[in-house]
Amino acid sequence: MAKSIIIAESSEIIRKGLFFLIESFDLFDSIKEVACAKALDDAMERYQQPDVLLVNPALISREKLENLRENSAGSLRMAAIIYSLYDEELLVLFDEVISVGDKRRKIEKKIYALLDQTPERKENKPEETLSAREMDVLKLLVKGLSNKEISDKLFISPHTVISHRKKITQKLNIKSVAGLTVYAIINEIITLDDVQ
């Protein structure tokens, strides 16, 4: 799903800093910046509603906040950008508070939480050997069976067949059926006779 975020902050240093941090999380397809209250109003009107709004509380009134929340029926997540102490009563209106003192990891966690996700640690390398089920799918696939035929034969849904195929391609780094056929013969998963 394409996700979008708007960063509303008047300090250029802080706005740009957040922009680059958030860009590096690789979470959003669209990141827009606005520098004043007027531009924020324009952006909210002109573009489709973002998934997340990061805003300096100085740029938005309590009324406006409540309005946005109501109009989005709860789907818009909002976080306050704060430099110093702010009125607690105002901050409770936000889903999250990001302080300029927060470390990168902490900001990452907070942004992910706003989207109801947790950051994946990238150390988890993908498995490269095929599972038994993926092997079954591969065998039938390189013999020339369609997704539908494979699904009938293995008693799994076509959707599952497709997801196995995706996994196979990811693991082996081979996309075409013809390429997978060569792989299957090299590894003696099938014989030449099977594909004649």
Place this chain on the structure above:
Amino acid sequence: MKEFIITGKMKMADVINTDKRALVLLPRFGIELGFGDKSVEDICLAQKIHLDFFLLMVNVFLNKNYFPDKKLKDVDVDMLLLYLENSHSYYLEEKIPYLEGLIEAFKKKVEHPAILQLEKFFNQYVYEVKDHLAYEDETAFPYVATLSAHIKSNTLDFSEFDYHIGVFEQRHDNIEEKLSDLKNLLIKYFPPSNDRYLRMRILNELIDFEEDLINHARIEDKVLIPIVEQLEKHIKN
């Protein structure tokens, strides 16, 4: 490598020495090696190549981030088509036959039964590349040539076409996938055999060909298609 923008004042020899990928472009413009210390500008002048056009093509080919936008309207469409056709000839007459020869030699050296399937896969790939190039040469380019000729002579009835460049874009499908598979099969999966250098040479050639095709496709996407879209718009108004 740091990307650099080529200008008319540079020596052609320096251009090639700095980025060897520029080498394949020379025959596409009819430029022969052995040009001494002549500048890009001088060589273009002698060969009757529009300097701006040459620079545009070279820079788009070498830099994936180069945006030509405003220079496009001055491009001579016939020159562009000639360039693209020359690129195709290079693939068809030079690159592919050479690769075919290497695969043939590889097949003779390797005893593993999978070589037959690999060869079949390669032939299928070649067939698809040729089919794609033939489509462009026989359908897309002639269309662009007619369009441009009619605009020059101001005699055009758009209704005589049942084709438009949008079709080209859709058909401009990736022939890159199979090439990448072929590479991975040779790098990762084909079992070791007594062909050490031959296999490396095939891989080198495949990687080279892949890069050339990607750069070529970029010229079609960033130069040809926008120009034709402009021509089509011009006619519709």
